[in-house]
Amino acid sequence: MAKLIIVSNRLPVKLQEKDGKLTYSPSEGGLATGLGSIYKKKDNLWIGWPGMVIEEVDKQEKVIEDIRKDNMYPVFLTEQEVKEFYEGFSNETLWPTFHYFSQYAIYEQNLWETYVEVNQKYCDEILKHASPNDTIWVHDYQLLLLPSMLREKLPDATIGFFQHIPFPSYEVFRLLPWRKELLEGMLGADLVGFHTYDDMRHFLSSVNRLIGYGGMHGWINTGSRSLLVDSFPMGIDYEKYSEVAASAEVLKLEEQYRKNVGTENIIISIDRLDYSKGIPQRLQAFELFLERYPEFHGKVTLVMLVVPSRDAVEKYKELKEEVDELVGRINGKYSDINWNPIQYFYRSLPLEVLSAFYRMANVALVTPMRDGMNLVCKEYVASKLDQKGVLILSEMAGASKELSDALLINPNDINKIVEAMYEALTMPEEEQKVHMANMQDTLKRYNIHHWVSLFMDRLSYVKIKQMSLETSYLDDATFQEMSDSYELASSRLIFLEYDGALTNYKAKPLMARPDEDLLELLESLSANPKNRVVVISSREKANMEDWLGHLSLDIVAEHGVWLKQRGSGWKTMMSLMDDWKSDIRLILELYVDRTPGSFIEEKEYSLVWHYRRVETGLGELRARELVNHLNFLATNSNLQVLDGQMAVEIKAQEVNKGKATSHWLNMYPHEFVLAIGDDWGDEEIFKAMPRNAYTIKTGNSYSIAKYHLDGPGEVRDMLTRLVKQETKEFPPNAKMTG
Ligand code: GDG
Numbered sequence: 016m017a018k019l020i021i022v023s024n025r026l027p028v029k030l031q032e033k034d035g036k037l038t039y040s041p042s043e044g045g046l047a048t049g050l051g052s053i054y055k056k057k058d059n060l061w062i063g064w065p066g067m068v069i070e071e072v073d074k075q076e077k078v079i080e081d082i083r084k085d086n087m088y089p090v091f092l093t094e095q096e097v098k099e100f101y102e103g104f105s106n107e108t109l110w111p112t113f114h115y116f117s118q119y120a121i122y123e124q125n126l127w128e129t130y131v132e133v134n135q136k137y138c139d140e141i142l143k144h145a146s147p148n149d150t151i152w153v154h155d156y157q158l159l160l161l162p163s164m165l166r167e168k169l170p171d172a173t174i175g176f177f178q179h180i181p182f183p184s185y186e187v188f189r190l191l192p193w194r195k196e197l198l199e200g201m202l203g204a205d206l207v208g209f210h211t212y213d214d215m216r217h218f219l220s221s222v223n224r225l226i227g228y229g230g231m232h233g234w235i236n237t238g239s240r241s242l243l244v245d246s247f248p249m250g251i252d253y254e255k256y257s258e259v260a261a262s263a264e265v266l267k268l269e270e271q272y273r274k275n276v277g278t279e280n281i282i283i284s285i286d287r288l289d290y291s292k293g294i295p296q297r298l299q300a301f302e303l304f305l306e307r308y309p310e311f312h313g314k315v316t317l318v319m320l321v322v323p324s325r326d327a328v329e330k331y332k333e334l335k336e337e338v339d340e341l342v343g344r345i346n347g348k349y350s351d352i353n354w355n356p357i358q359y360f361y362r363s364l365p366l367e368v369l370s371a372f373y374r375m376a377n378v379a380l381v382t383p384m385r386d387g388m389n390l391v392c393k394e395y396v397a398s399k400l401d402q403k404g405v406l407i408l409s410e411m412a413g414a415s416k417e418l419s420d421a422l423l424i425n426p427n428d429i430n431k432i433v434e435a436m437y438e439a440l441t442m443p444e445e446e447q448k449v450h451m452a453n454m455q456d457t458l459k460r461y462n463i464h465h466w467v468s469l470f471m472d473r474l475s476y477v478k479i480k481q482m483s484l485e486t487s488y489l490d491d492a493t494f495q496e497m498s499d500s501y502e503l504a505s506s507r508l509i510f511l512e513y514d515g516a517l518t519n520y521k522a523k524p525l526m527a528r529p530d531e532d533l534l535e536l537l538e539s540l541s542a543n544p545k546n547r548v549v550v551i552s553s554r555e556k557a558n559m560e561d562w563l564g565h566l567s568l569d570i571v572a573e574h575g576v577w578l579k580q581r582g583s584g585w586k587t588m589m590s591l592m593d594d595w596k597s598d599i600r601l602i603l604e605l606y607v608d609r610t611p612g613s614f615i616e617e618k619e620y621s622l623v624w625h626y627r628r629v630e631t632g633l634g635e636l637r638a639r640e641l642v643n644h645l646n647f648l649a650t651n652s653n654l655q656v657l658d659g660q661m662a663v664e665i666k667a668q669e670v671n672k673g674k675a676t677s678h679w680l681n682m683y684p685h686e687f688v689l690a691i692g693d694d695w696g697d698e699e700i701f702k703a704m705p706r707n708a709y710t711i712k713t714g715n716s717y718s719i720a721k722y723h724l725d726g727p728g729e730v731r732d733m734l735t736r737l738v739k740q741e742t743k744e745f746p747p748n749a750k751m752t753g
Pocket of ligand 1: 366394
């Protein structure tokens with residue numbers, strides 16, 4: 016039975032050692048709760064670091080034994096690995112970059128190398144437990160390389176990846192020296208998930224610009240696989256938070272804390288110590304609020320919980336000092352014998368205390384500079400059983416996309432934060448309740464269980480969809496079958512697309528001139544009197560004539576405008592009018608004016624607007640505009656608009672490669688038919704083929720072809736094998752005349 020393996024940097028358990036004794040306490044994180052009902056089932060497993068360096072083998076064995084019964088398996092990290100992989104590359108390179116703090120990022124080769132090694136360490140550990148068809152769900156930025164490492168060893172596994180922190184815009188992501196390797200690592204997954212649509216959009220744009228893979232509706236085609244990128248906003252365990260908030264213990268705590276705080280208004284602020292959370296900026300806003308609204312002196316308290324985090328990293332130590340100083344300054348300036356404006360706690364507190372804080376606060380101030388999602392604000396909403404309270408939320412938190420009933424602020428706009436505090440503290444109760452109820456409805460529905468099942472369902476869907484998108488590989492058995500029917504047939508038609516099927520694409524089209532091997536192959540294939548070999552191209556006829564005109568081949572040029580049968584001259588099938596060209600050219604010229612780097616190519620019966628030299632992104636944008644514009648004009652004409660590889664082509668509708676190939680199918684007997692193509696235009700060829708034809712596409716992307724081969728090299732090998740079957744009867748240099 017296939018099982019599920021969850022992998023994250025940390026296991027959902029906290030391991031500690033007291034007086035030589037190991038103790039384990041379950042982690043209260045949202046992820047652990049959400050996945051708890053899954054990883055504990057049957058053979059499922061959670062693999063990760065237990066959070067403590069353990070070097071002694073006997074102790075390691077003890078840990079393995081202790082947590083095995085809870086379906087967990089540890090990856091042990093050395094002191095140096097923790098320093099370089101976790102604190103170093105993960106938290107000093109990736110974390111600041113992904114949170115738009117690239118000025119804090121360090122780029123050190125040795126940290127990168129340890130990051131690669133530790134990802135490999137996780138991979139090796141997983142491979143000890145995984146079977147070929149298992150589902151593996153990898154979490155977060157510490158393990159970006161893992162999906163591809165796993166894919167290499169387990170090509171059929173179902174691999175999901177979820178990133179809990181933001182994915183930055185291409186302009187920021189490109190600053191990383193190892194940007195391509197990181198993206199390639201992630202692309203090993205079948206499904207890549209982010210919290211928001213913006214993260215997903217940024218990722219797709221980086222993949223497109225740095226690796227060159229395009230995408231449609233979130234699908235990325237790598238040439239050999241298709242994978243999906245989608246957004247899954249993570250929810251909380253709503254029931255758990257509302258139940259804890261209703262418990263007698265929490266009610267008692269709330270009463271006690273209210274008394275201790277002493278003011279009628281309480282603003283809460285809860286975060287891990289992190290510069291992405293905007294803690295100093297929040298304090299400055301509170302200071303300005305006190306300055307601007309003296310009527311609140313003695314009447315409002317900011318209860319601020321900062322949870323220690325990453326204190327071995329220099330930037331976090333500096334931040335701690337900054338926060339301490341700010342709190343000291345504000346309290347020093349405003350407090351009196353009865354009132355301390357800020358109650359500051361630098362520690363971790365139990366869930367019940369947190370819940371009492373949530374309950375007693377009229378306002379939650381959640382103002383991160385950048386946050387993947389932010390769960391604190393969701394927990395606050397879930398704890399507000401009487402629906403009284405206001406959430407002030409940063410637009411830069413993923414959660415702001417769902418919680419539009421919060422007072423949304425830009426965390427850099429200190430005046431707006433101050434005004435939002437005033438608005439929140441003076442908001443009528445009825446209004447508070449309306450907003451809170453709306454937010455609660457959203458969070459109840461999109462809770463953590465919903466998030467897990469949505470991701471898992473989507474992952475299964477991707478696997479099914481991949482199967483339907485893929486053509487089968489032309490393996491040896493199919494080749495034998497094809498070769499037998501080739502041999503038995505007394506008449507054969509062989510259609511071969513030139514670029515992409517017989518030769519690789521080159522930077523410039525004229526560099527794809529046929530080499531000696533290809534000329535020899537085409538010559539021997541067409542030398543057999545049973546064969547008619549038709550080479551098809553969208554290239555100009557003069558180009559095809561120059562390269563292949565001397566062989567006894569049939570040729571289709573310019574998508575089927577021009578046909579040449581062996582032994583005779585070029586003919587056009589239709590009497591085409593090209594009086595449309597002058598009008599369309601004027602439009603294309605407008606687009607050239609607006610798009611530096613683009614140019615127009617005029618073919619005999621078509622016009623092409625090329626944008627491969629245009630700034631990435633701008634070219635695609637203008638191309639979409641142009642296609643819409645032309646499609647509108649083409650509705651009542653016989654023109655066809657083709658949105659191609661870095662080019663938009665306009666041609667007369669009656670011209671296409673499918674029509675051209677039908678011409679041969681109608682004219683010549685064909686007991687055996689083979690067609691090989693490589694891109695969108697060649698689907699027309701496949702559509703025109705009889706049912707018994709062998710249709711092959713190069714690359715394994717969506718196609719109606721029956722089979723695929725990996726590229727022109729494999730196509731040539733396959734054709735060579737076919738030819739060899741009959742070389743005894745027909746020596747390779749025997750020539751046919753038309
Ligand atoms: C990352 C992303 C994304 C805090 N103090 C205490 C305590 N907490 C709990 C909160 C909340 C969690 O920690 C913090 O979650 P956040 O989402 O706010 O932030 P990150 O830790 O940075 O998490 C973030 C998240 O991943 C999930 O994808 O939302 O954007 O950065 O649950 O309640 N819990 C207890 N005591 C504390 O003192 N018990």
